[in-house]
Amino acid sequence: MIRAAQRRPGFAAALLHRLSGVALALFLPLHFIALGTALQGADRLESFLGLTRNGLVHVAEWGLVSALALHMALGLRILVIEWLSYRERTAIVVSGCVAGSLAFGLLFLLSGA
Amino acid sequence: MLAVRIRRGEGPQGFQTFAVPRRANQTVLDVVTEIQRDQDPTLSYRFACRVGMCGSCGMTVNGRPRWTCRTRVAQVAEGESLTLEPLRNLPVVKDLTVDMEPFFTKWRDAHGYFEPGETPADDFATVLPDSAERQEVDAGIECINCGVCYAACDVVSWNPDYLGPAALNRAWTLVNDVRDRGQAERLAAVSTDAGCHACHSHMSCTEHCPKGLAPTFAIAGLKRETARAALRRFRRKA
Numbered sequence: 001m002i003r004a005a006q007r008r009p010g011f012a013a014a015l016l017h018r019l020s021g022v023a024l025a026l027f028l029p030l031h032f033i034a035l036g037t038a039l040q041g042a043d044r045l046e047s048f049l050g051l052t053r054n055g056l057v058h059v060a061e062w063g064l065v066s067a068l069a070l071h072m073a074l075g076l077r078i079l080v081i082e083w084l085s086y087r088e089r090t091a092i093v094v095s096g097c098v099a100g101s102l103a104f105g106l107l108f109l110l111s112g113a
Numbered sequence: 114m115l116a117v118r119i120r121r122g123e124g125p126q127g128f129q130t131f132a133v134p135r136r137a138n139q140t141v142l143d144v145v146t147e148i149q150r151d152q153d154p155t156l157s158y159r160f161a162c163r164v165g166m167c168g169s170c171g172m173t174v175n176g177r178p179r180w181t182c183r184t185r186v187a188q189v190a191e192g193e194s195l196t197l198e199p200l201r202n203l204p205v206v207k208d209l210t211v212d213m214e215p216f217f218t219k220w221r222d223a224h225g226y227f228e229p230g231e232t233p234a235d236d237f238a239t240v241l242p243d244s245a246e247r248q249e250v251d252a253g254i255e256c257i258n259c260g261v262c263y264a265a266c267d268v269v270s271w272n273p274d275y276l277g278p279a280a281l282n283r284a285w286t287l288v289n290d291v292r293d294r295g296q297a298e299r300l301a302a303v304s305t306d307a308g309c310h311a312c313h314s315h316m317s318c319t320e321h322c323p324k325g326l327a328p329t330f331a332i333a334g335l336k337r338e339t340a341r342a343a344l345r346r347f348r349r350k351a
Binding site for chain 1: 175176177267313314315316319320327329330333334336
């Protein structure tokens, strides 16, 4: 449960950073399986990639690209705070990170990749 | 009337509710004082100055840590109700009073005290008001030790050994004190497993500090300084 004291942009940023990190960690084994099938020939890779043409997988890919962008944006935010001592306006910066990542994900979805 | 739920015991049953009249410009501390004086003299809480100087009246108000003497009821009441609990992350003595000892012990553990060195300095140190070090000290020096940041900190609740934002903020002001002669020991003290590197930059301390200080950036300063010190050691060995 999220306590009242945690309903703050800094905590939201930390939570999203971790959750997107977990999503990426869960994706990595699938990524390696896909790469592994290439070792067994083009047909095996092609049949595996065939699965990704499913609409549901496309949505999941959109989520994944958004998660990757979000993880990177929030990670950069932490580095800027810690190494450059950037006194941010937390709510605006965190909202910007989330909006930018979702826009990046949308761009990916619209590009039809 | 204001319905005031006060935690006086463990669990969901541990609350006692009091009805207190609303008054103009009433603070949360006024409410607690009125309950103790007019309704239940056994209610325990702590306060001293009533004007935001002493840092002793910290409590959890509607789930958030706050200084109660400078928190007006109008600002925080949800409808006509207030929920008051002791500060988080500290042992409860009774009702709203917590034992601040772990908080101050960590202040000492983080070497949050001036170290003049073995021999007294020959002359006064010249510290220009606009020097970078003095500016860093100015940004963090107004801490009143209220423990609000300590109660807000998620890392303290996960790791009770974590030194906490206030102690590390104090250490950072001393790291920037050009007269101090205990820097190596201080940097070693704040870079343990429970030191500055354990901070996750959730910024709860900075978002809740009633004095508007930013311990997150003090801790970030310590992270940079300890990293530099480690690099210097590495270079000396190489």
